[in-house]
Amino acid sequence: MKKIKFPSAQTVLLIIAAFVALLTWFIPSGQYDRLSYNADENTFVKTSSELTETLEASQKTLNDLGVKIPLEKFTSGAIYKPISIPGTYKELESRPQGFVEFIQAPLKGIIAVADIIILVLFIGGLVAIVNFTGAFEAGINRLSAVLKGKEYILIIAVTSLIALGGTTFGLAEETIAFYPILIPIFLAAKYDAIVVLACIFIGSQLGCMISTINPFSTIIASNAAGINWTTGFLSRVIFFFIGLLACILYILRYARKVKNDASKSIIFDQKEAIEKMFAFQKSSKEIDFNLRLKLVLIIFTLCFIVMVYGVSNLDWWFLEMTGVFFVGALVIGFLCRINETVFVNTFMKGASDLLGVAFIIGLARGVTVLMENGLISDTLLFYASSFTEGMPKGIFINVMLFIYSGLTFFIPSSSGMAVLTMPILSPLADTVSLGREHIVNAYLFGNGLFNFINPTGLILAALAMIKVGYNKWLKFVIPLILILTLLSMIFLTITVYF
Template sequence: MKKIKFPSAQTILLLIAAMVTLLTWVVPAGKYNQLSYDKETKMFNIKNGEASKTVAGTTKTLDSLGIKIPIEKFTSGDIWKPINIPNTYEEVDAKPQGFFDLVKSPIKGIIAGADIIFLVLFIGGLIGLMNETGAFDAGISWLAIKLKGKEYILIILVTALISVGGTTFGLAEETIAFYPILIPVFLAAKYDAMVALASIYVGSCIGTMCSTTNPFSAIIASNAAGINWTSGLNTRFVAYVLGTLICIIYIMRYAKKVKNDASQSIIYDQKEEIENLFKNNTESNLQLTTRLRVILFIFLLCFVVMIYGVAKLEWWFLEMTTVFFVGSILIGFVARIKEAKFIETFVKGAGELLSVAIIIGIARGITVIMDDGMISDTMLYYASHITEGMNKGLFANVLFVIYGGLSFFIPSSSGMAVLTMPIMSPLADTVGIGRETVVDCYQYGMGLFSFISPTGLILASLAIVKVGYDKWLKFVLPLVFILFLFSIVMLTISVYLT
């Protein structure tokens, strides 16, 4: 009997899109009124469906709307997205999505996600040029010699550094750039691609799950909850340290098994395919010449500049993509690649990541269907009523699970924060706990589900590594269960001991 093959990432997302389309026929359409602040006029704008009105940008207006957020959070720009207004949810005329809406959603998603898609394509072009110069092969050969016998340091360094990026400034989408660079290094260290994938993706997930100074989750969620972002910071820092330690130990245990016996790898049947794909060459005859060192320096500098720009200069996808574009030109110049060859190599490299770009577009299209069908706010409205009448310990843990479920429908961390916090944070007042606990529930729920969420980044990441979703689940689900129990313990302690 022929073995049934697990569907590709694209097929999985299209099936999810079809399921969400059906949900728009079952789940009532509904909408909260939304409040936004105009810095130029210093006025609030209240949007109710298609209608809108302008009101005074004052604390009195916020009080009248039942929004317990200091006016300074709006005037300073800490809250820059429209927020939902509590107690304004109402059902609206149903907008069920049909077959043509379903088939158009990937196209709409690609258009909506053009910023990150172009980043991915330009990274692909840069990687193509690096392969053409031979700098990767020479660099990996040199690194393999230096790390011989101490390869485990790779796992600790990569996981820890990326988790630091995640907890401080929300390093997530940017990690897509790291896979083509780091996978050959891990393969040279006699690990499998799963170890590289885990070190990068798990590092990012645990960092964002236990965000401390991340402006796209911890800070914006605290602002939207009407509290200072430092409230609960100590607890989050402890959770971050312990959570990262758990993840590193988990990855290292798997990595040790694979290093001792390659057949223990979950992706052993793909060993040769992946090694050929990433051109793993630990015995390269290429010498790390001065020119190749300069090329590697420019390549690494692109990432340093990108990270600094995102963390300090408020850069986003346009600026990040520009950095890789400029880096590509500089590398082509130093390597003395002829103009025609440069274009050919760059385009071919971008084409290698085209499937990743399409996956990102299809995933974004699912959000488009939910927004057009107006079911996201309905999910939020019913979720906010589940916790009524609970004691504070149960409340925190149930809310943590609810946020995990909601993150399927609202995969954006900043979007989730501004849409849900004005609704969810007042619930903490009713059970006698601090609103920082609701922020923790939001972070743990979203962060934990991001390890496996098909509407998040994991399918795009798997597409780069050529690993199936089923194999990723086999690897990561035990870790997700451990972190699930860890989150419950942390929330319970924070509720009763703070």
């Protein structure tokens, strides 16, 4: 009997899109009114399904609307997206998504994330240029010699640094740039591709999950809840290091098994194919790690440093990040005197190698398009807010954790989740005599836990980078998710009572 093969990431996303389209036929359409701040005119704009009206930008207006957020959160720019207005949910005429909408959704998704797709393609081009120079092979050979017997340092360093990026400035989508360079390094250290995926993806997701000062989650969620983001900061810092330690130990345990016996790898059946794809072919004679190749790797590394600095300090986004990698490729081409035709062909080949990843990102966005057009996210939020009435606070906060995990499938954006749900769900803390920082924590942990496996998030794109199936990832990560879920529940329970 022929073994049934797990579908590709693209097929998984199309199945999920079909499921979401089906849900729009059964879940009632509904929406909360939205409130946004117009800085140019210093007014509030209230938008509903029937009309749009301009209101005075005052604390009285907020109080009258039942929005328990200080006015300065809006006027300072801390809240820059439209928020949901409590008590305004209403069912709307059903907007089921049919066959035409299902077909158009992936296309709309690709258009919506064109900036991310272009970034991915240019990263592929840059990596191909650096690979062409031989700098990767020479550098990895040198690194392998230096770390011989101490390869575990790679796991600790990469996971920790990326987690720090996640917890401070929300390092997530940008990590796609790290896979092409780190995969060969980890393979040279006798680990498998799952280990490098774990270090990068788990590192970034844990950082975003236990965010300390991440402006795209903790700060915007705290502002939308009407509290200062520093409330609960110290406890989150402590929990971040506990969570990071758990993740590193989990990855190290698996990595040690694979290093000692390659057959223990979850993806052992793909070992040769992945190594052929990513491990550099050994030359007949070892490449001299000369000054020019060192400069190539320095320029390549500087691209990432400049990218991180720009995102965290200069308000850069995907356009600027793409420009950095493009300039890096051009500089390396001039430095190594690569023939113009060879440069273009090599760059295009590298970009085409990541075209599948780019399409996965667009398809994932297409699922979100169906949810938004079907108007079912607010309906789920409305019923979730009604579900927790009258609960003891210990049970309440843990139920909120799982509510946020469920909502993450329908609202994968952390900042979008914050502004849509916090004005509705954070006042529930008042009813059980809890500080609203506990709701912020439940939002962070619930959102973060599901994003480890969320097919509408980044995981399928990351898996496509290393050519590993979603089922293999689930087999690896589910035990860790259970550990982190238990730790999160213990943390939330302790903090609400002490």
